[in-house]
Amino acid sequence: MIKKRRTFLSLFASGLAFSVLRPSYATSFLTPSQMRGPFYPNNIPLDHDNNLIRIKNQSGTAIGKVSHLIGQVLNPLSQPIVNAQIEIWQCDALGRYKHPRDDGGRDKAFQGYGRTLSGINGEYSFKTIKPVMYPGRTPHIHMRILSKSSELITQIYVKGEPLNNRDFILNSIHNIAARNSLIIPFVSDPGYPPDELVAKFNPVILA
Numbered sequence: 351m352i353k354k355r356r357t358f359l360s361l362f363a364s365g366l367a368f369s370v371l372r373p374s375y376a377t378s379f380l381t382p383s384q385m386r387g388p389f390y391p392n393n394i395p396l397d398h399d400n401n402l403i404r405i406k407n408q409s410g411t412a413i414g415k416v417s418h419l420i421g422q423v424l425n426p427l428s429q430p431i432v433n434a435q436i437e438i439w440q441c442d443a444l445g446r447y448k449h450p451r452d453d454g455g456r457d458k459a460f461q462g463y464g465r466t467l468s469g470i471n472g473e474y475s476f477k478t479i480k481p482v483m484y485p486g487r488t489p490h491i492h493m494r495i496l497s498k499s500s501e502l503i504t505q506i507y508v509k510g511e512p513l514n515n516r517d518f519i520l521n522s523i524h525n526i527a528a529r530n531s532l533i534i535p536f537v538s539d540p541g542y543p544p545d546e547l548v549a550k551f552n553p554v555i556l557a
């Protein structure tokens with residue numbers, strides 16, 4: 351009996367029980383949601399494409415480590431979700447959001463917000479900067495996904511960031527596997543320029 355209980359507890363800790371408990375979604379659990387936070391744009395900027403490091407009709411490139419956030423939007427059966435709207439927003443390399451509540455940002459070349467639609471294989475991509483910390487938070491990128499019948503708002507974190515262990519929003523997800531699903535490596539990739547990083551994130555939502 352004790353052994354059984356221990357097995358279940360260790361399964362739960364590893365996150366396996368999380369998916370076992372949802373048998374109709376055999377392959378992967380839903381991406382956990384996170385709070386929207388106060389810096390979602392109050393006005394969607396004129397340039398809101400998926401390249402956040404340049405603003406149309408403006409010279410200059412954003413400060414920061416250029417990073418490609420790419421992946422597929424999937425349902426719990428790992429099937430692609432086509433035509434979902436994916437939005438991201440994050441602070442600039444100087445730790446400020448392009449939002450009146452944060453003095454409108456500091457890096458005027460950083461778009462701060464972007465959106466795109468998932469393609470035929472659920473694929474999406476953003477060209478942005480590696481997120482940086484600001485007081486009280488570990489580095490993160492906010493993401494919102496709208497599909498036919500569901501909405502997910504979450505945050506994406508950088509693997510290896512020492513502040514991850516102390517971030518109260520990230521650690522509000524108690525299931526370890528679910529929490530880790532939001533922590534993504536930002537690494538160089540042979541398919542991209544050598545000085546740029548790639549972060550792969552496949553959000554799982556209901557269609």
Ligand SMILES: [Fe+2]
Nearest residue numbers: 387487490492
């Ligand atoms: Fe934030």
